[in-house]
Amino acid sequence: MSILLHENARLIVQGITGYQGQFHTHQMKEYGTEVVAGVTPGKSGMDVEGVPVYDTVEEAMQEHDANTSIIFVPAPFAKDAGIESLEEGLDPVIVITEGLPVRDEIGLVNYAKEKGAHVIGPNTPGVISAGKSKAGIMPSHIFKPGSIGIVSRSGTLTYEIAADISNIGLGQTTCLGIGGDPVTGLNFIEVLEMFENDPETEAIIMIGEIGGSAEEDAAEYIKEHVTKPVAAFIAGRTAPPGKRMGHAGAIVAGDAGTAQAKIDALNAADVQVGSTPEEVAKIIKEQA
């Protein structure tokens, strides 16, 4: 079945006329995603890759029956774009943009909660339901339809593990990045719940990293509520404390958020943690 993004996904691309917006609209269309409209204020009437462009999401929704939004809008304006789509009832709203101020992220994700809708990201590669639809920037050819669900804080590391899954003869249902920032829309627990309830997903891979307590909280949740096999990878075992390793959320503060703490918590929940990406694929193959 897949989660969040299905065959019936009809996308609006916000920031469609920018460099990334244009490139990835092309890539998504090539994958077979139904991109129905784009929005860039001031560019109404244009078209990008055959997709009509509008000034506002409201205008686009008058002409098209979109249900999903993907945002390539620069960081200073991304929250505004997200709220605009949530106002129009789009769900999920996928924020590819990196660099949003934390205060903006707080405003955006809490508004989504109020609307009962889902924000994916910010700072995410997006979502792909293999063989069905892609609302993101991942390289499509490494994904194969199958039964493994993948949820990750990372972007490229997600592709790495997806590629290992495909290479080992398995495939993916849905693969999504919750994003690398300290405050995200969907979190691990919410996505694990969706995978647990998805009839097509038989096993789950969780890709975490240092900083925060998301993996530890997820481990607690898995213990109580997840019956399907889960394997994990935690990036940043070699990261020194106090240094931010790229992602705004990837920082070990004092004793909290270390890779070892996360690995221990996951092991206690019967989740095996691979020491390399390839090992994770092998683990899940044995369990699935």
Added chain:
Amino acid sequence: MKMYEHQAKDVFRKYGIPLAQGGVATTPEEAARIAGELNKPVVIKAQVLAGGRGKAGAVKFADTPEEAKQVASEILSMDVKGMKVEKVLVEEKLDIASEIYVGITVDRVKRMALVIASAVGGMNIEEVAASTPDKIVRHYINPAHGLYDFECRNIAKRIGLSEKQMNTTARIISALYRIYEDYDVELTEINPLAILSDGSVMAVDARLNVDDNALFRHPELREQASAGMDELSPLERRAKESGLVYVELDGDVGIIGNGAGLVMATLDVVQLFGGSPANFCDLGGGASPETTAEAIELVLSNPKVKVLFINVLAGITRCDEVAIGMLKTMEKVQAKTPMVVRMIGTNEEEGRRILTGAGIDVMDAMEPAAKRVVELLGGA
């Protein structure tokens, strides 16, 4: 971006938070002059972006301007946790009866900002939270309506304050909240917030960290932000200026990749196979040839690097752009450092063509590439 104590106090002063009188000195003579103007015993505090200044002996008292000159001279030549002291804050010494803690930070799990307050101030708040968690009051700030004054009074009462002190502390918490909103604060705290023997309330220390991702909307802070880069090494500073993320480590394997998670994993895997990473370097998404070239030059300018490992799994990034950048730098740098390149993803055929055309071998799997790196180390 972390503010120095005196900068944080300048902000606090604007918002009406009660502070001791004082001034910043960069020389012992200036310190003496300020002490003379204050005409009372002073405390002299090193202005560095490090915690634990007291324990490091970087906070000292002086009874006279002459003593202040001597003390300032000692502190100004100190090195606190690797940071040179270039300024001191000279303030009137306060008659402190008790110390409390107030601060605002972001809770990632609840996705909200919160006020943290405690009747136990002057100590590391994380230690207090660990040993006496019941002494910590946490109040989440509703993103829809912000922090009301009555909520601040509730917090002040919950940490045991009453009457005038409760009111003043509530106003201080409210001011911190307005600062959080106005300055896009990641963390702001007053530790300790002191109750003086005359019953008045005063902020003794001040911390203010601004969300780096919000600096675009605080142009007036940009100068301060670049000045505050003394936490970074010269190479890390250069990287930040080029828009790269670079963290210096101790080993001899230079590492460049695209995506923080992938780069962290690359470091982990190299270490697993017996190598020692020299650095973390993330090209970010969609790196241009120029950014790629800059990253390679940066990593190779570290003399400890014996082997360079470039690990690219291109999504929003394009393999051909990375390849062009590599060739640019090969011309410039004439790198004799052995290199292992692993590259797959968007435009991979084009990228490989460019590199193999230049005699550079391209691998397609991460583990074998990491193993090859460690093999090369044996020979390097």
